[in-house]
Amino acid sequence: MLAPVETRSVSPVFVGRADELHTLNDALSRAAAGEPQALLIGGEAGVGKTRLVEEFTAAAHRGGAVVALGGCVEIGADGLPFAPFSTALRALRRALPDELATAAAGQEEELARLLPELRETAPGRRHDEEGMARLFELTARLLERVAAERTVVVALEDLHWADASTRHLLSYLLRTLRTGRLVVLATYRADDIHRRHPLRPLLAELDRLRTVQRLELARFTRDEVCRQVAGILAAEPDSVQVDDIFERSDGNAFFVEELAVAAHEGCCTGLTDTLRDLLLVRVEALPESAQKVARIIAEGGSTVEYRLLDAVARLAEDDLIEALRAAVGANILLTTSDGDGYRFRHSLVREAVSDDLLPGERARLNRRYAEALQADPTLVPADERVMRLASYWYHAHDPAKALPAVLDASVEARSRRAYSEQLRLLERAMELWETVPEDIRAALRPVDYTEAYPPCGCDPATTPLRYLDLMAEAAVAGRYCGERERALKITKRALRLLEDEDDPLRSAWFWVQRSRLTHSLGRGGGREELARAEDLLRGLPPNEVHAELLTHIACWSLVHVPGPEAYGAAERAVEYARLVGARETELDARQVLGVLMVDAGHIEAGLAELHEVREQALAEDTPSVALNAYVNLPSELEGIGRSREAVPILEEGLAFAKRHGPPDAEAWVWGNLAESLLSLGRWDEADRACAAAGRVGQGVAVRGFHATLLAELALARGDLAEADRQLVAAQGFFGSHEHAPQNHLPLARLAIGLAAAQGRPLDARAHLARAHDRDFRPGTQRYAWPLLLAAASAEGDARATPAADPGRADLLDRIRAAARRLATIAPVWQAHERWVRAELLRAEGRTDPEDWAEVVAAFECLERPYDLARTRHRLAEALLSVGGDDERDRAAELLRLVHAVAAHLGARPLTEAVTLLGRRARLSLTPAAGPPDTPADPTDPLATLGLTSRERDVLRLVSAGRTNRQIAEVLFISPKTASVHVSNILSKLDVSGRGEAAAVAHRLGLFPPGVEERLIAR
Structure with a gap:
């Protein structure tokens, strides 16, 4: 029964x-x-x-x-x-x-x-x-x-x-x-x-x-327990029995099963309410041989292969099979899905059986597992062998056998990119180290177990493995797997041990690691640690540690103090790396040097260096260097105003980062792509790129960059609450990194812009006051020009506010002094310099259309539609202040174009400013065709677009790829007039650029081949 x-x-x-x-x-x-x-x-x-x-x-x-x-x-x-x-x-x-x-x-x-x-x-x-x-x-x-x-x-x-x-x-x-x-x-x-x-x-x-x-x-509810018991017993259970099982099991399905079977068997063992007794009662009812096998399997892991079990149990095969049959028949054990081994039906039972083992019994079983596996490695799957052997020897409490096995397992974990497990195993090896006989340790070699081994003038193939070598490997493994706190503790402990040793190379190597970890944890810039390493290496011959140190110093200087000092450090790093043959370090150092070359004004040479580093890193299969190149190269292109060149490189970099990079690398590429898309006026795409960066980014620096971009986009769109929230988030993410110019200056710029937008001119001025003179040193122009522009614009907007008048003159002088220290080599920096100068004059009440016409002309050469629209707004404002009819017509054309661009971008503050200015000047922002120069054929598609005959001529030349200056030469007009005509055409065609206008003309078949030549001849 x-x-x-x-x-x-x-x-x-x-x-x-x-x-x-x-x-x-x-x-x-x-x-x-x-x-x-x-x-x-x-x-x-x-x-x-x-x-x-x-x-x-x-x-x-x-x-x-x-x-x-x-x-x-x-x-x-x-x-x-x-x-x-x-x-x-x-x-x-x-x-x-x-x-x-x-x-x-x-x-x-x-x-x-x-x-x-x-x-x-x-x-x-x-x-x-x-x-x-x-x-x-x-x-x-x-x-x-x-x-x-x-x-x-x-x-x-x-x-x-x-x-x-x-x-x-x-x-x-x-x-x-x-x-x-x-x-x-x-x-x-x-x-x-x-x-x-x-x-x-x-x-x-x-x-x-x-x-x-x-x-x-x-x-389970009581009704569900009743149905479960009925299914187990194949009969309707007694109500009192169901109540008892439900109360004691508390609805846990497994406990219901155990109690139902125990009750049906008439178990009178005085079953207690403790989980351990409940779980063990049916195991103890098995024959002794089956209990023995259950204890062996419990200590072997979640699953134990039959051949391994046979070697460990040491029973006659018939006896082993009979014992297994009893345990499987009692539903204590199950066969694995591949039919090759056994596991407990429920892990709770295995835990209870394992916990019931005596301490000596547990160690003995683990030793037998280890000995059996060591004698015949084929007893377990190949991909589990090393790990399981390490675990068995460790739990057998045999340090001499456990240490080499654990180290082998750490190498296996590293080879499988399982850096978290590598770190855990290395920590276990360090735990075992002092309990292992000296002769066993002396036979171990760094070359067999470490990859992060710091060069110290010794041959890793013949030098005995040291405790410090394990610490070095563990520190790198911790950094790789994101366990930076544990890695930092290991690094600090290693440096304490090295205080009593004369080993400057190894000490310097650990100080470099401490710098990297301190920086990544947001505990500081890491420069003090690099300085300690620098002191240790002073006077020593060139070596790989020195090359790596110089590269990190150059990188730190690039971020925190860009300029001649950083340039010199990068050159020394490249020289040292080449001297000692550290190829990857050389590529890293060349990349830092390339960025500094661009910032110093050697633009084409610096970009060529970055391009070459990327190509060599790809060819030599060094993905970490290639990933950095996919971040730095387009970032430099963006910084000098060549956003359109940056986008395809970033798109290629995204594909590479998804295949080869950690989430943060992908997030940096997404962030740089969002930045370039913002510049190009593709704001919706930039928004999506920001969202992607936020999804994958984990580090504080990349999340701070992401929040900065979101704040900039929200501010431009007029969502001041969101801009404020993202600005606060960015400041929190950057933490101690905020003082780096590439972080601090954009945050200060956004704070000034937000304060100005919220009508707080004194707060805007205070944000500028907190920027120190060192923030405007050479190499910071990419971030400093937009900051000075925001401050000058805020002063121009606030000039009618009495509360902002005191101290304005001194502040404007300070902005001018800072601007004189910044480079203007790239066209985008030249454009910003002219814009800042014009805004400063506006803040002093001196508005000259010619000044703003120069600014507009500078931005017409750049693909920055939002900046171009803002400067055209200022030019229109300056033209209206003159008051002539020609100036009003030009201002009206500019405002119509700016209004169209602002509406397309969703730049609400600019749209409102243009609308208000148009209303004050009584100008219509709706394009008006006006009387044509010559009678227009109503069937002519050009007429339906509302273009005048002169605008048709300009559109023909735009379609042929002519610049404003070339158009002016052909049509005998000024370049400024040509620019206005082009702007008006873009507005009437409802497009954002000359390329789109040419595409419309081509699609409509407006100009057959040869028209441009006839036009020029005419």
């Missing part, structure tokens, strides 16, 4: 969960329509997460979906790097071998870090912080491509055991899914997620994503 019940502790009836199943099925339908879905399923241990996933995936499979299951594997207290993704990809490879091979084509070496069956990874490949992001991007795109034609469900279970790399990969995947018929769901044990559990911040982060649904499974 009891045998059937014993094998059916799991109810054949699926109880409850109707709402959750509906949500999952709805997600499956959406995915089938091409909209990828992501779901997180949480609940306490035993509440029924696995059963829900089983029911859903079984139905999805019946509907034609491909299901790939992956579980987080626990070995002792350690998760295997990427274990659930590796398992899921392996399942996909079995189900869709051709599709997966096609999707992985060309990227097998990288993806083999998750799925070794694809290809053996090449040894000796350099590892960097971009490597892990590159692996994440390839994995995400692989899943999208595999799910392009078939609906795919990827289910990852037991996320509470996930290693850090798995968590990071899942986070990246859920944040970047764009296409594909893909459902990604993950389960986790909610009651294990304590305040300091590493999964907790990930769940909080994913909760903010609108693309991720989160389901929390509640316990």
Whole structure:
């Protein structure tokens, strides 16, 4: 009677969960329509997460979906790097071998870090912080491509055991899914997620994503418990029995199963309410041999292969199989999906059995596992071997065997871009270090276990591994995986140990690392740390550490004190790197030098250097340098006003960053793209680029840059509340970095503009007063000119405000003095210099149309429609102050054009200013054709556009690519008049540029070939 019940502790009836199943099925339908879905399923241990996933995936499979299951594997207290993704990809490879091979084509070496069956990874490949992001991007795109034609469900279970790399990969995947018929769901044990559990911040982060649904499974109600018990017993249960089970289980599905079976078996063991006794009661009812096997499997990890179990159990094969049969028959153990091993049906039971082991018993079992695996490495999958061996030896409490195994596992983790696991294993190695005999340590070599080994004049192939070498490797691993606090603590501890040693190279190397970590954590600029390293290396021959140090000094100077000192530091860094053969350091230093060359006025030479560095970095496969080039090169183009050149490079850089870079690298490219699009008047596109930067950016600096751009866009559009909010956010993100000119000056400019827009002229003046003279040194012109312009404009707008009069003269003199120190080599800087000069005159009440005509002419050569519109507004204002009829006509034409541009951009403050000026001058902002020069044919498309005959001639020449000066020469008019005609044409055609006007003319067939020549001849 009891045998059937014993094998059916799991109810054949699926109880409850109707709402959750509906949500999952709805997600499956959406995915089938091409909209990828992501779901997180949480609940306490035993509440029924696995059963829900089983029911859903079984139905999805019946509907034609491909299901790939992956579980987080626990070995002792350690998760295997990427274990659930590796398992899921392996399942996909079995189900869709051709599709997966096609999707992985060309990227097998990288993806083999998750799925070794694809290809053996090449040894000796350099590892960097971009490597892990590159692996994440390839994995995400692989899943999208595999799910392009078939609906795919990827289910990852037991996320509470996930290693850090798995968590990071899942986070990246859920944040970047764009296409594909893909459902990604993950389960986790909610009651294990304590305040300091590493999964907790990930769940909080994913909760903010609108693309991720989160389901929390509640316990069963009494009615659901009754149905579950009825399914288990295959009979209607007694009401009193149901009440008792419901009360004691509190609705937990697993506890209901255990209590129902125990009660039906007539268990009289005095079952207590403690979880441990409840979980162990049925295990203790097994035969002794089955209990022994259960204890062995409990200590082996989440899953134990049969051959490994056979080697560790040391039982006759028949006895082992009989013991397993008893445990499986009692539903304590289950066979794995591939039929090659065994696992506990519920992890709570495994934990209870493992906790019940005696301390000596646990160490002995781990030793037997380690010895068996070491004797025959084929007992476990190849991608798990090194990690599991390290865990077994560690928990066997054998430091001499554990240390080399743990170090081997750290190398394996590094090769798989699992930097979080590498850091944990290195910390474990440091813990073991002093307990290992000296002769064992002396046999270890840095070349075998470290990659961040700082050059110290020793041969890493023959020199014994040192504790400091482990610290160096751990510090770099911590930086790569984002654990900068832990990395900084390790670095500080290493420097304390080095105080008693005469090792200047190693000490300097750690000071450089401390500088980088301090800077990235927002704890300072990092210059003091670099100075300490500089003192240590003074007088020593050139070496790689010195080359790296000089590069960091040059980079620091570029950001904080651009100018001759930074230029000299960059030149020395390039020289040292070449001298010692540090190629990657040389490329980094050349990139810094290229930026400084542009800022110093050697524009074409600097841009050529940046172009060359990018091409060489791509050719030599140094993605970290190439990523920096994709940020710096277009940024310099933008800085000198060549925004249109920057955009295609940034678009290419986006594709590269998605494949090879961490999220912050992609965010910087998005931010630079948004900046260039803002300059080009493509504000809606800039808004979308800003949103993309905000989605992927994580570091404080890139988030500060993102907030600065949003504040600038909001201010231009007249959303002052949003501009204020983003400005405060940017100031908070930059923190100690705010004093860097590239951060401080844009923030000061925005603060001045916001105060002026809100009618607070004295506050605007105070913001300028806080800018020190050093902020306007050579090399800062890109950010300083717009700041001085904002201050001068604020004074011009406030000249009618009595409260702002005191001190205005001194302030204007200060702005002029600062402007004299700034470079004007690039056309955009020349245009700003003229604009600032004209605004200062306006603030003094001296407005001359000729001054503003020069400013407008300077900006007509640049593709900055918003700046051009603002200066045309000022020119119109100056013309109206003269009062002549010709001046009024010119002003009217300018205002119409400015109004059209402002409306197109959504620049509400400029639109309102133009409207107000037009109303005051009694000018219509609607284009009027006026009397034509010659009678117009009503069937002529030019006539329907409202163009005069002279405007038709100008449009012909615009379509032929002629400049305003060339048009003036052909038509015997002044360049200014030609400019006004062009402006009026753009307004009437409702286009924003000369190219668009030419396109309209071509599309309408207005000018047949040869018309330009006839016009010139005429």
